[in-house]
Amino acid sequence: EVQLEQSGAEVKKPGESLRISCQGSGNSFTNYWIGWARQMPGKGLEWVGFIHFRDSETRYSPSFQGQVTISADKSISTAYLQWSNLKASETATYYCASAVHGSSSWPHWGQGTLLTVSS
Amino acid sequence: QSALTQPASVSGSPGQSITISCTGTSSDVGYYNYVSWYQQYPGKAPKLIIYEVSNRPSGVSDRFSGSKSGNTASLTISGLQDEDESDYYCSSYTTTNIYVFGTGTRVTVL
Numbered sequence: 001e002v003q004l005e006q007s008g009a010e011v012k013k014p015g016e017s018l019r020i021s022c023q024g025s026g027n028s029f030t031n032y033w034i035g036w037a038r039q040m041p042g043k044g045l046e047w048v049g050f051i052h053f054r055d056s057e058t059r060y061s062p063s064f065q066g067q068v069t070i071s072a073d074k075s076i077s078t079a080y081l082q083w084s085n086l087k088a089s090e091t092a093t094y095y096c097a098s099a100v101h102g103s104s105s106w107p108h109w110g111q112g113t114l115l116t117v118s119s
Numbered sequence: 120q121s122a123l124t125q126p127a128s129v130s131g132s133p134g135q136s137i138t139i140s141c142t143g144t145s146s147d148v149g150y151y152n153y154v155s156w157y158q159q160y161p162g163k164a165p166k167l168i169i170y171e172v173s174n175r176p177s178g179v180s181d182r183f184s185g186s187k188s189g190n191t192a193s194l195t196i197s198g199l200q201d202e203d204e205s206d207y208y209c210s211s212y213t214t215t216n217i218y219v220f221g222t223g224t225r226v227t228v229l
Contacts, residue, residue, distance in 0.1 A: 035166075035218070044122070044223035045165065045208050046156075059217050061137050062120055095164055104153035105170035112164055 002026045004110035011116045022096030024077040029053045034079035035101045040092040086117045123221035130227040139147045139224045141192040141209035149190035153212035156194045204228045
């Protein structure tokens with residue numbers, strides 16, 4: 001069974017950089033997309049973007065384009081979400097999810113990574 | 120790409136049926152049969168309960184059903200139970216090759 005394990009909670013200051021991770025297990029992820037979703041405190045889910053493990057094709061939701069970088073290391077089945085200049089408004093829980101290429105649904109989710117950005 | 124529109128809250132008594140709507144546009148819900156629904160308990164990761172408009176993953180109760188008409192998709196929960204009290208989100212693939220979530224609906228069992 002596919003499992004996604006995310007890195008632990010982070011507390012950062014505004015202006016700092018950060019990379020969080022999502023490691024897949026239980027399958028070969030060569031033909032998978034990994035998506036990242038944001039959930040701000042008390043708010044709804046928002047898709048951040050997606051990356052394909054095979055060729056690292058990456059797509060971003062318009063609101064997040066230029067604000068984050070999504071990358072992947074297929075040799076260790078791990079995807080990353082990265083910030084170079086954190087803002088307090090980016091405080092949220094970030095979830096990763098996986099979908100088989102050609103499928104339109106996201107059946108497997110990580111446990112979430114809570115990011116707190118505060119001075 | 121704007122979020123799909125869902126009612127903020129829906130409530131019902133145990134045993135009743137409720138329906139949650141998810142309204143998009145001809146560039147997302149209305150274009151593809153790629154609407155999914157997710158259930159999320161507070162502090163937990165989302166769980167897929169409906170995919171491709173009306174299909175249930177293995178292990179999901181048949182009390183959950185989905186449909187679509189035009190630019191609006193719907194999730195119906197039949198025989199409402201206490202455990203159904205949760206947040207529900209729709210999601211659709213779009214013509215810009217990304218996905219978009221709905222605004223989310225809090226279901227309350229009275």
